[in-house]
Amino acid sequence: MEFKEKTILLGVTGGIAIHKSLDYASQLVKLGASVHVVMSQNATRLINPLQFQVLSRNPVLLDLFDTGDHWKPPHIDLADRADLLSIVPATANIIGKMANGIADDALSTVAISVHCPILIAPAMNGHMLHNPSVQKNINTLRKNGIRFVNPDSGDLACGYQGEGRLSSVDVILDYTKDIFSQNKELQGKNVLVTAGATREYIDPVRFITNGSSGKMGYAIAEEAAARGANVYLVSGHTTITPPNNVKIINVDTTQEMHDSVVSLFTNTDIAIMSAAPVDYRPKEYTPHKLKKTNDTLTLDLQKTPDTAYTLGKTKTNQLTVCFAAETENVLENAKEKLIRKNCDLIIANDLLAEGAGFETDTNIVSILDRADKCEQLPLLSKREVANVILDRIMKMII
Numbered sequence: 063m064e065f066k067e068k069t070i071l072l073g074v075t076g077g078i079a080i081h082k083s084l085d086y087a088s089q090l091v092k093l094g095a096s097v098h099v100v101m102s103q104n105a106t107r108l109i110n111p112l113q114f115q116v117l118s119r120n121p122v123l124l125d126l127f128d129t130g131d132h133w134k135p136p137h138i139d140l141a142d143r144a145d146l147l148s149i150v151p152a153t154a155n156i157i158g159k160m161a162n163g164i165a166d167d168a169l170s171t172v173a174i175s176v177h178c179p180i181l182i183a184p185a186m187n188g189h190m191l192h193n194p195s196v197q198k199n200i201n202t203l204r205k206n207g208i209r210f211v212n213p214d215s216g217d218l219a220c221g222y223q224g225e226g227r228l229s230s231v232d233v234i235l236d237y238t239k240d241i242f243s244q245n246k247e248l249q250g251k252n253v254l255v256t257a258g259a260t261r262e263y264i265d266p267v268r269f270i271t272n273g274s275s276g277k278m279g280y281a282i283a284e285e286a287a288a289r290g291a292n293v294y295l296v297s298g299h300t301t302i303t304p305p306n307n308v309k310i311i312n313v314d315t316t317q318e319m320h321d322s323v324v325s326l327f328t329n330t331d332i333a334i335m336s337a338a339p340v341d342y343r344p345k346e347y348t349p350h351k352l353k354k355t356n357d358t359l360t361l362d363l364q365k366t367p368d369t370a371y372t373l374g375k376t377k378t379n380q381l382t383v384c385f386a387a388e389t390e391n392v393l394e395n396a397k398e399k400l401i402r403k404n405c406d407l408i409i410a411n412d413l414l415a416e417g418a419g420f421e422t423d424t425n426i427v428s429i430l431d432r433a434d435k436c437e438q439l440p441l442l443s444k445r446e447v448a449n450v451i452l453d454r455i456m457k458m459i460i
């Protein structure tokens with residue numbers, strides 16, 4: 063079983079999504095883990111610890127000073143036995159305490175005592191999440207090697223819409239499995255991923271862009287890193303949080319993205335081009351903000367460099383994967399691109415299909431190869447799509 067002989071400490075804090083943590087605890091037990099729950103006092107105001115005790119089949123640690131008959135303080139005893147500390151849900155408060163080494167209750171003390179990987183699944187109102195201090199704390203913990211399951215976007219319990227909802231239990235379990243996974247099949251491989259939208263400037267304040275969120279490329283980069291690859295993520299504009307363990311190169315224009323990708327390509331084993339670079343740029347850049355004088359304005363546009371085409375022409379032994387985001391004749395257009403850009407796989411998606419395309423957390427894609435094989439996938443999360451693409455690549459390189 064996945065977690066047999068693994069001791070997982072489950073930290074539970076006072077977030078409204080706390081009920082999902084019960085399901086997570088129960089799934090971990092079903093997968094064979096020995097689960098020990100540590101709750102904050104505020105968490106106990108939202109859910110009775112007895113529920114965690116029954117589901118985890120172990121006593122819940124609430125009070126640091128409740129040592130019973132044992133000589134060893136419970137936070138050290140648990141910390142020494144832990145293979146993973148997973149905090150679900152994680153409040154802004156526990157993130158802040160951990161980022162600053164504060165240990166004023168059982169959970170925060172356990173958090174600085176463990177010597178195992180730590181996984182944090184934050185959940186909070188969007189304003190709390192984007193508060194500069196909270197973001198700074200998250201970045202500090204990331205730099206310390208702590209892994210995050212980024213929150214989802216959608217309806218929040220507080221009545222708001224936006225980022226901050228606790229990720230699904232299935233996704234948190236996938237991250238948990240990744241931590242124990244021995245499957246580092248991409249170890250030693252350099253994987254180059256592009257993501258997000260570029261901008262082409264008309265004047266200092268106006269630009270041409272598109273609605274790419276970068277979510278697909280970020281998911282691919284994250285999954286490739288989880289499989290042991292050395293990942294370079296060339297990222298255009300996005301509003302999402304960068305994945306763990308990847309090297310990010312932030313770019314603005316299509317030319318910048320092109321130059322970065324071309325310079326990295328020689329040392330690349332696998333290039334996955336999921337960005338949405340803008341195809342045309344204004345021929346003339348106006349160095350001052352254009353005045354609204356005439357009723358119409360004509361822009362003369364010229365092509366930007368086609369990076370996928372350049373890689374297709376210059377590749378030696380690299381495997382290249384391109385995306386074809388289409389709105390009509392999806393498979394025909396994708397097939398034509400596969401040949402013209404000399405790539406090994408092309409991932410076709412219909413931007414107009416419900417659940418597919420730029421902003422969503424899901425995608426519906428077809429994978430086409432040079433042998434004319436076309437695999438049509440159902441509606442999947444972008445993370446699942448990323449894994450299917452990587453599985454397919456693995457079959458091609460072994």
Ligand SMILES: Cc1cc2nc3c(=O)[nH]c(=O)nc-3n(C[C@H](O)[C@H](O)[C@H](O)COP(=O)(O)O)c2cc1C
Pocket residue numbers: 074075076077078079102103104105152153154155156185186187190
């Ligand atoms: C009903 C309710 C729901 C809350 N939900 C959240 C939440 O989802 N995320 C969060 O960071 N704080 C939330 N809070 C605020 C935290 O409970 C508060 O910051 C508390 O100090 C956290 O303590 P802890 O981290 O020790 O559990 C909520 C508070 C209440 C009363």
